[in-house]
Amino acid sequence: MPKYILTIGLEVHAQLTTRSKMFCACPVEYGAEPNTHTCPTCLGLPGALPVLNKAAIEKTLLTGLMLGCSTPPVVKWDRKNYFYPDMPKNYQISQFDLPLCLGGGVPLYDFAYPKDAQKSIANPGKVVKLTRIHLEEDVAKSTHHDRFTTIDFNRAGTPLMEIVSDPDIDSAEEAVAYLGSLRQILLYGGVSDADMEKGQMRCDVNISVRPEGTTELGAKIELKNINSMSAIRRAIKFETERQIDALERGEKLIQSTRRWDDDRGETTLMRTKEDAHDYRYFPDPDLLPLHTDKLLASVKPHVPELPHEKRARFEQQYSVSAYDASVLSSTLGLSAYYEEAVSARPDVSPKKVANWLLNDYLGTLNSKVSYVIPSVATEPQTINYAIPAGFGSSTSVQAPSTQFPISGQAFADFVYQVESGKISAAQGKEVLPVMLDTGKPAAEIIKAKGFEQVSDTGALEAIVEQILAANPDKVAEVKGGNEKAMNWFTGQAMKASQGKANPKMVTEIVRKKVLG
Numbered sequence: 001m002p003k004y005i006l007t008i009g010l011e012v013h014a015q016l017t018t019r020s021k022m023f024c025a026c027p028v029e030y031g032a033e034p035n036t037h038t039c040p041t042c043l044g045l046p047g048a049l050p051v052l053n054k055a056a057i058e059k060t061l062l063t064g065l066m067l068g069c070s071t072p073p074v075v076k077w078d079r080k081n082y083f084y085p086d087m088p089k090n091y092q093i094s095q096f097d098l099p100l101c102l103g104g105g106v107p108l109y110d111f112a113y114p115k116d117a118q119k120s121i122a123n124p125g126k127v128v129k130l131t132r133i134h135l136e137e138d139v140a141k142s143t144h145h146d147r148f149t150t151i152d153f154n155r156a157g158t159p160l161m162e163i164v165s166d167p168d169i170d171s172a173e174e175a176v177a178y179l180g181s182l183r184q185i186l187l188y189g190g191v192s193d194a195d196m197e198k199g200q201m202r203c204d205v206n207i208s209v210r211p212e213g214t215t216e217l218g219a220k221i222e223l224k225n226i227n228s229m230s231a232i233r234r235a236i237k238f239e240t241e242r243q244i245d246a247l248e249r250g251e252k253l254i255q256s257t258r259r260w261d262d263d264r265g266e267t268t269l270m271r272t273k274e275d276a277h278d279y280r281y282f283p284d285p286d287l288l289p290l291h292t293d294k295l296l297a298s299v300k301p302h303v304p305e306l307p308h309e310k311r312a313r314f315e316q317q318y319s320v321s322a323y324d325a326s327v328l329s330s331t332l333g334l335s336a337y338y339e340e341a342v343s344a345r346p347d348v349s350p351k352k353v354a355n356w357l358l359n360d361y362l363g364t365l366n367s368k369v370s371y372v373i374p375s376v377a378t379e380p381q382t383i384n385y386a387i388p389a390g391f392g393s394s395t396s397v398q399a400p401s402t403q404f405p406i407s408g409q410a411f412a413d414f415v416y417q418v419e420s421g422k423i424s425a426a427q428g429k430e431v432l433p434v435m436l437d438t439g440k441p442a443a444e445i446i447k448a449k450g451f452e453q454v455s456d457t458g459a460l461e462a463i464v465e466q467i468l469a470a471n472p473d474k475v476a477e478v479k480g481g482n483e484k485a486m487n488w489f490t491g492q493a494m495k496a497s498q499g500k501a502n503p504k505m506v507t508e509i510v511r512k513k514v515l516g
């Protein structure tokens, strides 16, 4: 049986976070009462004229800059002609031959791969090449009921960015990593909320297989209606097997479009190339071509530190592991909170702050269910940060730092209490959940729990002196260089103070008193 090579290209539609629509002033609002945000332009009424949304163009250019695309000096808008009830003016305004962005690429982040695939990444550090990014208007949203269809024009005319990759993706796992990485970059740039569940990011998959040793790509088959990260992986797996089975039977595959049925876990034929649309693109006479140089220059200063840059900086600046740096930079909210805490207490090791934040802090919040771990990918699902988990298994909610119940300063103060030896790590694990629950400062909780260590030199000296006097034989052992005897004294002092003595200080006092 010959081996087969899989080739995948993705077309991702991302809704932009603008306040108004692409060609009119109607507000963009997810979940509003149907057909309340409409006007003659976005309803496609005769004579209504489009006006360009500058913010949408800027956000698309910013995306291009983040992904290393180039921008033609002049871009234009074209009419894509077709008749469908969700587009009553019978054409969609899109971009054909002069889009806002060309080329570029999406770096695949290790942590965006499905969790089970992270240990065996075939092409580490791969950058998936992009063909283009263009800007168009979204269509209205149809909802099909048993015997009729309803339509909501709130979505009609909202800015939609289409990111088209080259056929440069080699596996279902890479497709997941591509979407996760892209989503993280879009969130970093603040250009889209990119929530697949809400339809803010939608994806069509072009997939073909060919026998190993052949160079010509197999028939391109497009999969529609994929609306979650896990569905993408399953859809690609199913379709790959279906196509290989067909080739094995000697069938010839033809270019076609298929619909993914998530419940049944299979694809079904929608249409073949013969009945594909001819969109008869032509330049929209209502919109002038656009010179891009000035806009591009005004957007350039807004290119943010990208996820991989932030990760590298965290590793270097804060000496955290590559894994911890990835989790800390998984969302802007979490990374900002971490840096807020670190800068609040320069006397506490940033690595310790990261340990407490990733293990105990987020673990505690997760166990309360009220908080969903922010990350770059897929279905809302609570994951436990104590167990290494990748983005592929986590959620889609961007966490603003307001979701953290205590300030970065208060959290850093807590870490200081533990790391300076004021309380033990075990006591810290008791204090932190109370802090997160009540919002009270660490010092107050430590006092209330009676955890305060005795660090008063005079008091400790008195305790040690008493024990030394009662155990002359052990004193002799310490003098003879027996380290175990030294530890025995520390243990006795801890016992005498009911565990509240600062062990470091006790050892120092014993050493000073016995050895001089």
Ligand SMILES: [Zn+2]
Pocket: 021, 024, 025, 026, 037, 038, 039, 040, 041, 042, 043, 157
């Ligand atoms: Zn409108």
